[in-house]
Amino acid sequence: MSALLLGHDDEPALAEEDVPGPVIDLVDARKTYTTGAITFEALRGVTLRIDRGEYVAIMGPSGSGKSTLMNILGCLDVLTSGSYALAGHDVADLDEEDLADIRNREVGFVFQQFHLLPSLSAKGNVMLPLTYRQNPGQSARAARRAREEAAVRALDRVGLADKAPNRPGQMSGGQQQRVAVARALVGEPALILADEPTGNLDSSSTDDVLALFDELHASGRTVVLITHEDEVASRAARVVRVRDGLIAEDTGARSFPTAVTEQGATA
Numbered sequence: 001m002s003a004l005l006l007g008h009d010d011e012p013a014l015a016e017e018d019v020p021g022p023v024i025d026l027v028d029a030r031k032t033y034t035t036g037a038i039t040f041e042a043l044r045g046v047t048l049r050i051d052r053g054e055y056v057a058i059m060g061p062s063g064s065g066k067s068t069l070m071n072i073l074g075c076l077d078v079l080t081s082g083s084y085a086l087a088g089h090d091v092a093d094l095d096e097e098d099l100a101d102i103r104n105r106e107v108g109f110v111f112q113q114f115h116l117l118p119s120l121s122a123k124g125n126v127m128l129p130l131t132y133r134q135n136p137g138q139s140a141r142a143a144r145r146a147r148e149e150a151a152v153r154a155l156d157r158v159g160l161a162d163k164a165p166n167r168p169g170q171m172s173g174g175q176q177q178r179v180a181v182a183r184a185l186v187g188e189p190a191l192i193l194a195d196e197p198t199g200n201l202d203s204s205s206t207d208d209v210l211a212l213f214d215e216l217h218a219s220g221r222t223v224v225l226i227t228h229e230d231e232v233a234s235r236a237a238r239v240v241r242v243r244d245g246l247i248a249e250d251t252g253a254r255s256f257p258t259a260v261t262e263q264g265a266t267a
């Protein structure tokens with residue numbers, strides 16, 4: 001059951017299950033990087049729709065545009081042209097602040113390098129995405145207690161409740177990545193996005209982390225995972241292969257009923 005989340009102006013946002021449509025609706029996405037006088041088109045017209053509850057692996061050679069795509073999907077970066085709607089929110093309409101808000105509410109990230117804050121405990125790290133969450137009428141103290149309880153529940157879910165007081169430097173790599181998974185799921189985001197989450201792990205920790213993704217998928221979460229490894233991708237029900245900034249293969253592509261918004265510049 002998803003908690004009622006705060007929107008802007010203290011209006012309760014829609015509970016996740018009330019938002020209709022796909023989690024990811026990306027149409028003719030293009031991303032151009034400019035470095036000095038050189039421009040490079042890292043995404044050259046990508047159309048991708050991912051429905052709620054899907055488990056999708058994104059694969060492709062180095063430099064093909066996978067992380068660029070992930071940055072767009074996670075609202076860490078914006079398109080040069082095309083349209084993107086995340087959980088029903090058209091990202092083009094949002095300013096920096098709203099984008100950060102959507103990112104915080106709708107996306108849980110897991111990175112290859114874990115990206116935990118070294119000075120915080122496991123619990124402190126997992127609480128971070130909840131920092132600004134407070135239900136209407138709730139005292140600051142009660143809100144903090146609720147955030148702590150949610151963090152401990154998330155740590156318990158990844159099998160690390162006993163490591164709640166440990167700092168990242170006091171945990172193994174596999175444990176740190178499980179803390180990162182707890183941080184990704186604690187806010188009940190619409191989407192869990194992982195970029196090479198097992199890239200720095202040994203095979204036993206890889207199995208642990210993949211088992212967690214399997215569980216998240218089984219419990220109805222939407223998981224998008226970037227990987228180089230066939231073994232990792234084989235856990236996902238759908239594989240999208242990216243090559244030279246384009247989708248070369250999509251084992252789960254479906255036709256679009258309608259595009260959400262007007263398309264950007266076309267080729």
Ligand SMILES: Nc1ncnc2c1ncn2[C@@H]1O[C@H](COP(=O)(O)OP(=O)(O)OP(=O)(O)O)[C@@H](O)[C@H]1O
Pocket residue numbers: 033034035040042060061062063064065066067068069
């Ligand atoms: N900030 C940037 N400025 C300029 N070019 C960039 C930038 N980020 C990425 N690129 C270029 O865009 C292309 C796609 O990069 P991206 O990081 O998306 O690849 P990738 O598929 O994630 O590769 P890898 O598997 O090595 O992580 C590359 O040619 C890269 O050099």
Ligand SMILES: [Mg+2]
Pocket residue numbers: 066067068
């Ligand atoms: Mg990458």
